[in-house]
Amino acid sequence: MYGSDEAHLYDLEHAVVNDIDYWTGIAQEFVPAGGHILELGCGTMRVGAPIAKLGFSYVGVDNSTEMLEVARSKVKTELAHLNQGIELIESDMRSFDLGMKVDLVIIPQSALLFLLTTQDQLSVLVNVSRHLNPGGVLAIDIFVPGPGMFSMIEEGRWWPERDLEQAGKKWMREVRHSLNFVSQTITMKHRTREYDQDGHFVKEWLSQHEVSFMFPKEFKLLLQAAEFEPLHFFDSYERTQFTSSSFTDKLLAIARKRS
Numbered sequence: 001m002y003g004s005d006e007a008h009l010y011d012l013e014h015a016v017v018n019d020i021d022y023w024t025g026i027a028q029e030f031v032p033a034g035g036h037i038l039e040l041g042c043g044t045m046r047v048g049a050p051i052a053k054l055g056f057s058y059v060g061v062d063n064s065t066e067m068l069e070v071a072r073s074k075v076k077t078e079l080a081h082l083n084q085g086i087e088l089i090e091s092d093m094r095s096f097d098l099g100m101k102v103d104l105v106i107i108p109q110s111a112l113l114f115l116l117t118t119q120d121q122l123s124v125l126v127n128v129s130r131h132l133n134p135g136g137v138l139a140i141d142i143f144v145p146g147p148g149m150f151s152m153i154e155e156g157r158w159w160p161e162r163d164l165e166q167a168g169k170k171w172m173r174e175v176r177h178s179l180n181f182v183s184q185t186i187t188m189k190h191r192t193r194e195y196d197q198d199g200h201f202v203k204e205w206l207s208q209h210e211v212s213f214m215f216p217k218e219f220k221l222l223l224q225a226a227e228f229e230p231l232h233f234f235d236s237y238e239r240t241q242f243t244s245s246s247f248t249d250k251l252l253a254i255a256r257k258r259s
Helices: 004-013 020-030 049-050 065-078 118-129 216-225
Strands: 036-040 057-062 087-092 102-109 132-145 165-166 169-180 185-195 201-212 226-235 250-257
Touching: 004 065, 004 165, 004 201, 020 049, 020 087, 020 102, 020 132, 020 250, 036 049, 036 118, 049 057, 057 065, 065 087, 102 118, 118 132, 118 169, 216 250
Parallel strands: 036 057, 036 102, 057 087, 102 132
Antiparallel strands: 132 250, 165 169, 169 185, 185 201, 226 250
């Protein structure tokens, strides 16, 4: 889903996401010093690098060669001074096998929802459970449709997204959504125009992502089916509780592997 152009813009695109303190806090709360953490959908290690800097042993799994290339460059540069192990694996989160168990598994940025069927999503969670130590913890966030979201989707219309700028270069981005309510999926087509330091047009490209969405009750049933005991449900990275009055499109769960 992320080619070379998207991979190199990923960190810049997500620089406004205020989630790093949340994920590093989870690691410090649930993992002993020197413990093992696994991130699924690790991508560029946007989240993983700050966690690895805390001294934990880190494994990242992703199926994008281009995203992992960016992550490996970070390991060679900003993480080169670390003594503990950092391992990056290109694999499918439904079927990977580390041959080891970990204390914490994190799945940030709704990465589970790149799996489009309930069976595939359940396969991931079962595989996560298999890789956790007894009492190990899963921390995950997912996209849940908020009130009125579906009425806002206009098929075929391009919507402007936040422009990106770095070292004088500029990328202007637009997105178009297409909803399939039966399969509970949204197709997002992005159009990106790149401009150089002098404002001259360089190139334009299209990329397309298809993601699923689910509802809170559905998600809780998935956790239950994969033998997880929920500990917390939050509606923000500030750890406010997810309730019936939560007006959000984010559900963050912390769940423990059942004995």
